[in-house]
Amino acid sequence: MSTEQTLEKVGMDEPDDRNTNQANAHPTGGISFADPKPPPNNPGGRDLGLRRELTQDEKQLANAGYEELESKMKATELKGVSADISEHKLSPQQVAEAMGTSITLSNPSSSAGLTAQEAQSRLARDGPNQLTPPKKKSALRKYFDALLSLFNVLLILAGILEYVLLAIDFENNKANEYLGAILIAVAFLNAFIEWYQGQKADAILASFLSMMPPSCKIVRGGEISSIPAQELVKGDVVFIKMGDKVPADLVLFSASDVKVDNSSLTGESEPQERAVLLEGDPVRPVEARNLLFNSTLVVSGEGFGIVVRTGDHTFIGQIAGLTGGEADNKSPLAQEIDDFVKIISFIAIVTAIIFFGVGIGTTYKGKIAATVTFAVSVLVAWVPEGLPATVTLLLSIAAKRMAKAKVLVKDLQGVETLGALTMLATDKTGTLTRNQMTVTAMWTNLKMSSAFESHNDEAEVQHFKKEDLGVREILDICTLCSKVKFDKMDIPFEQREILGDATESGLTRFAGKNLEFDQVREKHPETYSIPFNSTAKWALVVVQKPHANGDLTLYLKGAPERVLDRCSHALVNGESVPITEQFKTQYGEAYQYMASRGHRVIACAQLLLPSAQFPRDFEFSKKDDNCPTQNLCFVGLVSLEDPPKHGVREAIGQLRSAGIKVVMVTGDHPLTAEAIARKITLSLVTRKSWEWDTILNKTEIVFARTSPKHKLEIVKRAQALGHIVGVTGDGVNDSPALKKADLGIAMNISGSDVSKEAANMILLDDNFASVVDGVREGRLIFTNLKRSIQYTVTHSVPEVIPQLLYVIVPIPLPLSAILILVIDLGFELFAALSFAWDCPESSEVLMTTMPRNPRTRTNQMDVEAGNEKTQSRVGKAVHNVVDTVKKPFSKWWWDDLLEKSDGEALVD
Missing domain, CATH: 3.40.1110.10 (Calcium-transporting ATPase, cytoplasmic domain N)
Known part of the structure; x- marks a missing residue:
């Protein structure tokens, strides 16, 4: 790669000419930069891109320009964000009239504001000035969700069947009373273990959250007083000064050297100047110079403003509302376990039916109840009853190890998902950098x-x-x-x-x-x-x-x-x-x-x-x-x-060695993003057209000037192309992407409450390097899980073979269903758990191998509708065979094989 690289500006936002003097015009419409140092080579020279033929649907999605995407985006995504706020376009006096309040421009402290009676009336009408907490499942609902996993359902059905047999023939099936109880109890115990771990994480998270500033100074009835921020109403006159958190969306009518930190909303690390505009500001709300947003920090100056939005209607409230619109994703591990359960259930049921057919004609001589009991024992022999408990306990042990490294795991399966990541999209301000000049x-x-x-x-x-x-x-x-x-x-x-x-x-x-x-x-x-x-x-x-x-x-x-x-x-x-x-x-x-x-x-x-x-x-x-x-x-x-945090450069190098594509997604200016990217070895190169498959095939990418909508779309596009996507962030603007990602990672110290709620994992000390430890732990636990599951499943064979001999050869029944359960739960479970403490054969191997390719991501995703295009197993098999045959005859396959791929991209 040449040291002279061109960065193509691809419109992620409205054109920005504030820094055009810092770059030379490029004939193709891009901007050129001299690269002082050649970018580092990818370790091992591996191409981290997707090595498969894209379907026609995927190509159409990947080649869709951003403008086309805008028109096709679902109306529910970011609907109303920024469009609902227009008061900044009015003069201060017009805003006061619209809000039904009284202000004095020449002497703001002597403004009358609202009367106490009017404020109480508006509070009763509009509700308190607070963000509605995200919809949460009750503890009982969470328990039933855990209980209704496929494995537990299988055990419960087997237990119910035992009681049905008991009702048909009580004398010959007395043991079924205990067998059914044990099977059902195992299912409930598995669910309890998973539920309990989740409740502990929720309790820790609850201690971190504080959604609103506690109090603020207002002018009501001509007097300045201090009230709880929750009691603010539209039309209130609020006094803000350096060090205050803005308690609601305000339009300024008096300001002295006011600057605010909007990084949690827009990702911009630079403080933004705010002033009184007597004619209003006819721009987008996020760019308005007379508008202050809820929960942003006043870093200098003081002023008076009129409340124009409160609670969920504020800018931050509208962004936070997007998070609730994204459905929870099943983790790759959960999907794979579900697939495994379907396979093992199919084998168990088919085997039980076959044994029933053989047994009723040979050993049991037409005794249906006894034959069914025997078939159930065969089914029990195939089903690894302790597997859910084994998986949950293994993940719990890994989560405890990560807790010692200051990482709070909200979703246990997120531990393993971190090890399966193929792409990590990370915010810049406060995540990669210190957010401290x-x-x-x-x-x-x-x-x-x-x-x-x-x-x-x-x-x-x-x-x-x-x-x-x-x-x-x-x-x-x-x-x-x-x-x-x-x-x-x-x-x-x-x-x-x-x-x-x-x-x-x-x-x-x-x-x-x-x-x-x-x-x-x-x-x-x-x-x-x-x-x-x-x-x-x-x-x-x-x-x-x-x-x-x-x-x-x-x-x-x-x-x-x-x-x-x-x-x-x-x-x-x-x-x-x-x-x-x-x-x-x-x-x-x-x-x-x-x-x-x-x-x-x-x-x-x-x-x-x-x-x-x-x-x-x-x-x-x-x-x-x-x-x-x-x-x-x-x-x-x-x-x-704003320098990178200690260890970030090294952490990104280790992630790259592990085959994980690192993407910077920031609301900052491209030049600022480029400078930080070079410091942490995320280098940049040109890309002329907006093609998602091409852009996301780069080894390192920087997206600049992004909004919450763009971040969400980047995650969706990456998932559509087969990536397991992780997102790290700390601001409200990161929360929709955190929720949509396969794994959301939030910051505790600098992170907003909304981002913590949306994430699956929280870095308690804001140390980005902890992600590397998490990847290592995730890959280790997956390796140990495979060993444990292999051990748990293989013992089914010696339990089934004696049942087969019992049918064919006239010998006593070697193992009853209860004995099988005693072996599975009394002995095999503890032996399987011992794999949790297995050390890797080589710590270097864990972090230098490519991420595994979960089967879940071979399904096609419809980005616009947000749905997975499911296929039958036969359909998938036929598609894979045809796909393999077609590959050598496609231009794309030969181009990908022979053409040297550029490694990095900056998208503005």
Whole structure:
């Protein structure tokens, strides 16, 4: 693969030209990037794509363009999401009139809001402001679901048959009283074991969930008060400030430097600016600058808003509602066990009928009741009664081992499903990355230094030292030119939660690690400041910090081009020197170095204010505009990024070695997604047309600018092409895909409650590397399950053969049905359970072999209808034979065999 790779932008969303200046136009309509490093080869050179002829139906599905898909999508999928919210298009006064409330634009705190009586009336009409919990099965329903598995039904029917025989001939079938009871008791015990494990997981999960913020400040009857968030109603006037969770969907009518973290909804890692728009904002709700969404976090500023949606009608409520629309999938293991039960049941019933026919004419001489009892014993001999208990206990033991690795298993069969995955679709923000902006590099004194261990750092870039020229000035600017707040001040700095903008939080965290943060701020108090705003794109502060010519120092930070425009000098070798063209060239190279890696770049500048013009008690005033903002001294550049979590890069390498296709699905911009992908070795290459079979045949894929609908569709398309799909995520926007996937994996610490409810498995410490341990455990338990089942089933042969001899040869009945049950449940069950502790012959073999190919996924899936196209066994056999014969005569088969396949794709 060449190092010059083209990334084709395929429309997953509306066109986005916000970053077109960061890429060169490509003649074919794509955008080109220079790949600084060739992508790593796939371990072993294996092609992880599907090696089978696609059916005509599948080809039509795979080649369906996204626009065609949009028109054919079921109306129930994402119906109403974002379309139900339109108040952001109105002016604040029009919103107030529509909501029947009273506001004062000039003095928001003096707004009248709703009266207490009107609020109570609306609360009774609309209900509380809370998300309706997902529909859950009752404990009794869960138990009966477990009881009605095919295996248990077979045992119950055999037990009932014993009592029927007892009623026909009580004297000769007295033993059947105990035999029937034992068979039915085994079925109920199997169900209880499975039900109990599920109840324990549900109890642990319930302790994590807290769906709504506890309280909020509102204006009612002209007075500001605090009420539980559940009591909010449409039309309420709400006050929000930095650190608050937005309690409902709000339209702002007063805002001061408001920024919100929408990552749980949209997947974007950057805080979004919000402002008052007197004419409204005629865009989609998710892009509206005057709209705040329920459960998002205010990271800076404060403001007042009008509640326009509450509870299930909020944006988050509508997305959460999608999760309930997706039916639960049967795990591959459950499907395979069901198939096995059908086969063994067929063999048992046919054998019992044959023995009945032979026995009634030979040994039993027409005694129907005795012959039926004998046939039932044959049936019991074939059925491994302890198999359900064995499977459940083996999975429970594996789940306990995973719990020690901080992984909560909600669905026991999910343990094995994790080992069977062929594709893992993972969110970026908060899952692969830390969702925490971190300083990675700085450029000062004409020197580039690394500030964070990064896999993309060039070898010649050295780590910074505190004593380096210009470093102390940058640390002081990060410390003093900051508006962040802390949740607590009486604990060590590294243990505090920082409340504020993500960029300022990252700069503050960096400064706190390298100097005495509290002491510096206390020693140099603030005299005057100008906060950051989206127009100026810089923030300024004047502090009492003495220097050779005075007592006051001015610090400024912001967008590099804006800061450089205000500078006439630069700090070089500890001295202020005039900025030259040579300096601007070096600055441009440094800026390009940082920006090309997907980092956010901040410039720093200072001005030592002379005491003759600015004495210590000088009064700065915005009205008089007497604070200097020109002829500053440029100090340097600082770059930040949301870095990958520790162990992610290695974990993805291990998953790839295990034959699992890793796909990044993010709502972030393609360039941001690309930068992170390269760090964790998910590289990118071109693909010109939207063909699902081709895209999903890549070894690594990145989908950018995705919505919840897109994520759900990606999962459906992958499943339609035969993949066992796992999805990891932490946001509300991930929950529909988590529910639809064969295995959903949610994050505990950063994850939303909706995503935890939708998932089958939860990473309690948010450690993505735990997925690797889970895959290893899943593959090991499948290997051990095979051994256990083989052992359990093979003993049926020596139990059936004596029954055959009894019919043919005149010998006493070797084994009665009760003896068979005693052997199966009293001895064989414990021996079969011992396989749970078997160690793999080689730990490397488990994680370097291709995933198994569960038979369940050879069925065709109708993506549009969401149904499986079932075939009879004969039909499947005929189809497989014809398919095998046709393969060598198809162009697709030869192209796939001989053509070198590209390995990666970025889909925007």
